[in-house]
Amino acid sequence: MKNWIQAFSVIDFISVGILLAAVAMNALRRIESCVRAYTLNSWLLSLLIGIVAFMIGETHLYIAAAVTLLSKGIAIPVFLRRIVRQMKITHDVEPYISNALSLTISGILVAVVYASLKEGIFVAGFSKNVLQISVAVILIGLFIMITRRKAVIQVIGLLFMENGLFLAGFSLTFGMPTIIELGILFDMLMGVIILGMFIIQIRRAFASADLDKLTVLKG
């Protein structure tokens, strides 16, 4: 029992770390650091899954932790770095709004999440904080996507959202069948790869990976 309680606070601690890594995105100016923040985020995520696996002793969660580490912690960062290198562009993030404002809004988002996910929602288990944090991470990921000009950062924002989603998934459903988890992972991986392909296409077609150019279709 003691282990359990201890572990609880550990889980909270790690999830707070995940949130911080997401919030940090608001302040980062270079693409490489963003990729690094994402890597950190993914590692923390797989660590968390591993701890949960240890707690309930489910084998398939170990597998999930390993797969997460491999795909999100290693494969995707590598893939992203390659794209960034291929692009041969300025490595600035080029946000639309100032860092301070960005941070403030992120804070508001977190507050909104905490305010709206009220007590009545939680029916069982230990995951109250984790759910709130994961939703917050998702929203911050989305917010990053909204406020950053570069296509690559959009993908990173999306990946943050997915990490948030996974966090939510594991905190809410740690009994989910492995095959489905793998399916989701595979799907997302495919998504990222295809997005990467598109980034290169965009670069080729518009001579820029700047999303400001992508406003031909309107009205």
Place this chain on the structure above:
Amino acid sequence: MEYFQFLIILMLSPLIQGIIRKLKANMQGRIGPGIFQPYYDLIRLLKKDMVISGVTSWIFKATPYIVFASTAAASMIVPVITTKSPFDVMGDVIALIYIFALGRFFMALSGLDAGTAFGGEGSSREMTVAILVEPMMMLSIFTAAISAGSTNIARIAGSGLLFSPSHILALSAFMIAIIAETGRIPVDNPDTHLELTMIHEGMLLEYSGKYLALMEWAHYMKQMLLFTIAVDIFFPAGISNGTESLALASSFGIYIVKILFMAGLMALVESTRAKIRFFQLPSILGGAFVLALLSLLTYIMMSK
């Protein structure tokens, strides 16, 4: 006798025209032609050849008959000396106005038929005047019809109305309508052929000979008919309700007096007024419309 009361209008209408002319001349200090002059005119015209424009169609030739026949038919509906008119089932005062309209319609068409500017001008002005006159005339008749509870002229005449404020208003409107309808000063000048002023004459410009005679005669008849309607509706006192010859005779006498009074009134108006500009017509005809409207409103208010 009652079957032939329309013949009074048919035969006497040129005389009334002659009397008006004579009175007018006297009032203006002229001697003027004799009161039978219109008869002579008609006879003269009937004897003449006709010159017809080659541009015209059958409408032009049919119009005199239609105009004359419609006016004659209208005169059959109107009770002249007795309200026991055998023909009044044919129609009522509304029908009467529309029979007039039929004649006017064809007259206006014939004005356009020859393809001259004068004819068109005459038709255009005639129809414009009709637009202004007809609602006003209708409204003033409505007042009488409503108070008599019928649109049948004989019944209105037979109801023996008393004068009331609304009737006086309606009568004034109706008098103005008659002036406009018969083409008299200040609306139209019957004695001129000056293109800037003529309305009625413009349409008849291409007619000659027998056709002109028919048109003129129909015009005289219409004038007398309108007088008759006015006296029937607004001061029917004295008109016979039966068919005994004595009553008819007295009724005829009273009728002649009334008609002569109307003729005198016309002559007076014509002598004392000047012809007004065509585009000032709406102001007097519109004024008459207001009079008719007021008569209706006062009637409704007072009967309440």
Place this chain on the structure above:
Amino acid sequence: MIAILLIPVITAIICYALKNHKLISYMSLIGVIILAVFSIPIITSSVSSPIISLNSILYMDALSGYIMALVILLSLASGGYSIGYIEHELKIGLIDITGVRRYYALFHLFIFTMLLVVVTNNLTVMWIAIEATTIVSALLIGLGFTKRPMAIEAAWKYIILCTVGITFALLGIFITYYASTAVLGTGGVLNWTTLKAIAGRLNPATMKLAFIFVLLGYGTKAGLAPVHNWLPDAHSEAPSPISALLSGILLNTAFYGIIRFVSIVEPSTGSNFTGNLLILFGLVSMGISSIFILVQENYKRLLAYSSIEHMGIISLGIGIGGVVGIYGALLHILNHAISKPLMFFSSGRIQAHYGSTKIENITGVLSSMPLLGTLTFIGVLSLAGTPPFNIFLSEFTILKAGVDKGLWVAVGLFLLFAVIVFYGMLSGFGKMLFGAGNAEYDNQKIIKAHYTGSDIFSYTIMVVMAVCIISLGLTVPDFIDGTIRECINVLGVR
């Protein structure tokens, strides 16, 4: 059932392997025909009683059967139409043989993903399938097919927005799972059948949260405003047969997800919550799309906005609920799935003929191409909700349901938006259809060149669709009526 899933995959592989474009196209056609033949018994049996197979991962009831029938019918139509379309693209050099191979392979994969959506029992598998449809169709729009930058832009926006949106849907599914754990004790479930059974006992507050996420997520995919923004871009830039599929069924499969979810959420939260949200989304969709339709200058985008409008109507129908409301919504899904593809097919023809998607560049279609013009006109009137065409019937059914519930505001707004849409559609397409044929385009040779064998085939398909539009406007056949009734039973609506 597994055969049905396998056939498109196999066809896709074969198509990719072949090298001759004629061969590929006929192979593809044969593939969809076989698929159709195989599916008939399964669909009919699923309508009468639900089928469960493969360890209860696959599950089909009347609703799945209904949507699957639409998927397959449209695949047939679109597959047939593709032949002529691709031939034309090949001729004018917009595509090469590699592109053709890719196109057909992806086409069948696309069908596969959509079939997967409807046959699965598991909410997460359904989610995966829906996400897969996004990826495959984004490739169909943007990669290796047309070489225009606009298509890439559209595909990029499409994939980003839909992925973001659908992420929320997955979150909603997790929350549902979470709610079910509380009811079932230990492990939760994601099987639709199980969830339906325990739906009444799920925690309302949790389910509300879940529904919000799912509605937003699948709503993005289904093109509900204000999260519809990918739709006009993707629909207008995709090849016409793909636009037809996107609009005709892809949106519906996403909506299928919402409908399934509603039937789970409703018993616990009460129908007001889901209903009001759906009505709200429906009306906002109709409103926004109607305004955009009014000022649209590009006819393919106009059609895309019309899809948003119709999704709004379906949403409204589901939201109003009750037997009549759901009936109307399901009937509307069918009707829209016939009319909109017809319009995309015919606009593909117009685009091929005039080489423009701008309304102002096109005039006198009825004079220069009477048959195409007439078909387009029927489609326009149908989409504008005019009797005696099919869509009026379902719209009126939804209206009736709204009145039954006394939702006067919704009914009034519905009619207002419908009138604006009518005006917009008619003024847009009226300019194209009527007027004298442009002499430049009226070249008889061009017209003649269009009636090759595959063109006649495409026209046949379009005529059949037009006939369906008219006949469905006059009467709903018993088997369709019965199927929809069965769907309503399955959803447990009284």
Place this chain on the structure above:
Amino acid sequence: MEIESYLHIGFLFFFSGAMFSLLPGQKTKTYIYILSSIGAAGFAVFGLYLLFTEPRNMFSLPISSVFDFSFCGDGISGFFILVISILAFAVSVYSIGYTRDLDNKGLMGFLFNIFILSMYAVVLSGNIITFLISWETMSIISYFLVTFDRDEKSAKAGLVYAVMTHIGTAFLIVLFMILYRYTGDMGFSGIKGLSSQIPEDMKSLVFIFSIIGFGTKAGIIPFHTWLPRAHPAAPSNISSLMSGVMIKTGIYGFIRISMDIMGPGPEWWGIAIIVIGAVSSILGVMYALMEHDLKRLLAYHSVENIGIILLGIGASMVFRSSGMLALSSLALIAGLYHTLNHAVFKGLLFLGAGSVMHATHTKNMEDMGGLIKSMPYTGLFFLVGSVSICALPPFNGFVSEWLTYQSLLLGFKSTSITSKIISPLGGAALALTGALAAACFVKAFGISFLGMPRSCHAENVKESSLSMIIGMGILALLCLLFGVFPGIVLTIIQPVSFMLTGSHGMAYKGIFIGISETLSTLSPAAILITMIVMSISTLIFILTVGRKKRIIYGDSWDCGIPWLTPRMQYSAAAFTKPVRMIFKRIYLPTRELKVSYLVKPFFVKSIEYSGEITPFFEKYIYDPVTGFIHKLAGKVKILQSGSLHLYLAYILITLILLLIFGT
């Protein structure tokens, strides 16, 4: 034979006509109109039967498990079927010749037949959904027919028409939904049975919506703007049907909903209808007067005549609300009589205009002139139509307007002071309308048919083909028949008015019609006979009196200038100038004078004059509204600016809003 078999025969002929037109081959297609005319005859018999039998359910078919088609017939339907059939018959005959030169004969034949069928379906509809489907089918087919000539102008006209009629339909849908909501029934007979359950406020709302919805179709002011655009744009046989009977379906719908189904309403309903009728009739004819396009002129006259019909119907409603059923019946008879008459004479006039256009290839009166010599039959029939529409005796328009006058005058018997005042004013409005109409048709007939040819269009014109003449002749004959023998028409109408009011209204008929309340009688036959006798006696008089009978043909009076050219004739613009000046507050005329000089200011090279009136309703009501909507829509377009970031922001904002307000 069973009654329904006539219905089946009629349907079969129209349907086969439609189907035959779709077959390939162009030559024989003009003969499919023979099928249509037989079909119309079948329907006419059916309509007559309906008038004199009990209401009956014809048949119903299921649409879906929610709705079904249901067709019912009663006296009201019967009357309108008859009206449609009469015109459809004549127009079918006319079309045999008229369509010979059309490009797209097959399409025309198909649409023509379906159009007529859809009108029958409207008046036979037994429930809401059937009505709406038939109604919109009718609108759509006519929309297609309006755009039959493939040019920009027709397309624009068609769009305005389709959109306005669709807006009208939207109101109808709401109206029906209200009825459905309170009665729980979709069938008309069911709603009628339960109409007492509808609260009074709602009834009034339904009434207002029925004015808007049906009024848009009928073309009452201010919902008339589509009418003068759409009717002229269609081919003339179609304009004839549209103006003659299609807009009457609006009257049918109004009677069905506001009189039949909802029963007697408060007095203000009737007064409102009288006012609307008066305004429509006066403004309609005033705008008609200013038109020099023959078909537009006729189209505006449709607005006028719908107004006159409404005067009768409004008076009927006033009387009905205060329980004076005999008077109510009389007024309704007036309205329905005019409905029938307008179908006949407006149909005739449009066919005549069609013949003229067919021969001269222009719609502009100023380019015509002298046509009566080259087209004697068309001229005669157009004249008959003109005289009828001006309500001159002894033609049919006169009888119905006379009845309308009588019923408006009898408004005096009403109990309330408002209707006492309003109804005679309605009569005055009718008088004004009549005078304006007369002026208008003097212009229309005089300028187009009389005088000299005004342009090359009017020279070397040929008379129309035989079938066209027969088609017009039938209607011209009917104009006279319905005018001279009102008893026939009253026999047809009285079942309808009896059904709606429970009273026969008229005292006696035959060649006389009489109204017991005012002791007034009218006998157009007697007037006609008198006039004929008078004309003959005048003729005899002319022939016998006086010596010479010689007629010399010469030139028109030319004031002595060498020759008179056609350009010196009075033009249509000149003819109406006095009216334009007198009513300038209504017309808001604008004029433009362009003078170019050779040497200023002495030698004038040319003077260009153009004058037009301001289309008040378009300029000050419709254009600002549509402009505002477009402007607004243009602003809203920014929402879809193309920026992905913005779109993502929508998702975020939506989510946050949902989270805050949803949970």
